[in-house]
Amino acid sequence: MNLPLRRPSFLLKAALPFAATVLAFGATVPAGIAGATPAQADQATPAIVDSTRHEGKYLSLTFDDGPDPVNTPKLLAVLEKHHVKATFCLWGDHVKQHPEIVRQIADAGHLLCNHTMHHDNMGTWSADAIRADLEETSAVIREAVPEAKISYFRAPYGSWGQTPEVAASMGMQPLGWATVVGDWDPPGTAELVRRIREGITPGGVVLLHDGGGDRGQTVEAVDEIIPELKSEGWRFDRPARRG
Secondary structure, three states: OOOOOOOOOOOOOOOOOOOOOOOOOOOOOOOOOOOOOOOOOOOOOOOOEEEEEEOOOEEEEEEEOOOOOOOHHHHHHHHHOOOOOOOOOOOOHHHOHHHHHHHHHHOOEEEEEOOOOOOOOOOOHHHHHHHHHHHHHHHHHHHOOOOOOEEEEOOHHHHHOOHHHHHOOOOOOOOOOOOOOOOOOOHHHHHHHHHHHOOOOEEEEEEEEEOOOOOOOHHHHHHHHHHHHHOOOOOOOEOOOOO
């Protein structure tokens, strides 16, 4: 995702003006959804989600700016080793360069997220321009993975503008984050592990990167932190499907 120069600290909790709805299995169905069909209940909304599908000691790992020909396959191997599913926010230009890696992501059962075609700041874009870009990005993803389900959209730099409404109208839930680890400038594997550990909150989405630079330390940190957190009772979940 490569956040802008005025970046938040690595322990930043999302300060975006939204609230995510997390539904646990067996939880009471909120008013307005009761009686809805499964398809209706799963419809995307413009609300930006930053939480997992279940409450409690759950985390959702998300990775931006891939696919990367070196680090994404390594990350996929780490996630497979630890039996964890994640969400990959795909940069369209990189998808065109490495479609085979997108197929690996999808074949492994991970979720796909539209992260725009060129990683532009869309904060001031018109709805029509946003839609054209998102359509192009989704088309490129589906060239790599025909009939791929693209469940989410994430705005580069967290600059949302009109993108939530456009993405939701295209069936993609806007995906934010609860914790920013700050791995765009690699600080060392041990430091990344510390930031993840100190920054996570129950039911939160964690923002990391598998592309956009050398993400070897991120891969190492994920490999180290997953078993540690599992031993402490944490579980890894998917992001909430609706806001």
